[in-house]
Amino acid sequence: MNRSVRYEERGCIVNGRSLIVATVLVSLLGGCQTIDPYTRETKTSNTAKGAGIGALINKDDRGKGAVIGAALGAGVGGGIGYYMDQQETQLRRILEGSGVSVTRVGAASC
Numbered sequence: 001m002n003r004s005v006r007y008e009e010r011g012c013i014v015n016g017r018s019l020i021v022a023t024v025l026v027s028l029l030g031g032c033q034t035i036d037p038y039t040r041e042t043k044t045s046n047t048a049k050g051a052g053i054g055a056l057i058n059k060d061d062r063g064k065g066a067v068i069g070a071a072l073g074a075g076v077g078g079g080i081g082y083y084m085d086q087q088e089t090q091l092r093r094i095l096e097g098s099g100v101s102v103t104r105v106g107a108a109s110c
Helices: 016-030 046-057 062-095
Strands: 006-009 012-015 033-035 042-044
Touching: 046 062
Parallel strands: none
Antiparallel strands: 006 012, 033 042
């Protein structure tokens, strides 16, 4: 017995379970967006990019590929961010008292 509810509108039949899955996926993907504090632009997180790439590469087990890709994307993005923060701190320390300031500017859009 099929317990799933079916909705029919304008000739399209939608399975109730599919509708719930789609709603959850859209909600989760919305959480993968971040706002750059310097440019105020909406950007996709490195974790989400890595998950997408991992899912595309691993055709045998897309879930496993997504998890591995997300971990790599988060690790690489976090490592680069940490390195850049250290560079900024060092530059501020060097320029302290010289009258020159360091200002962070977001990436230029192409």
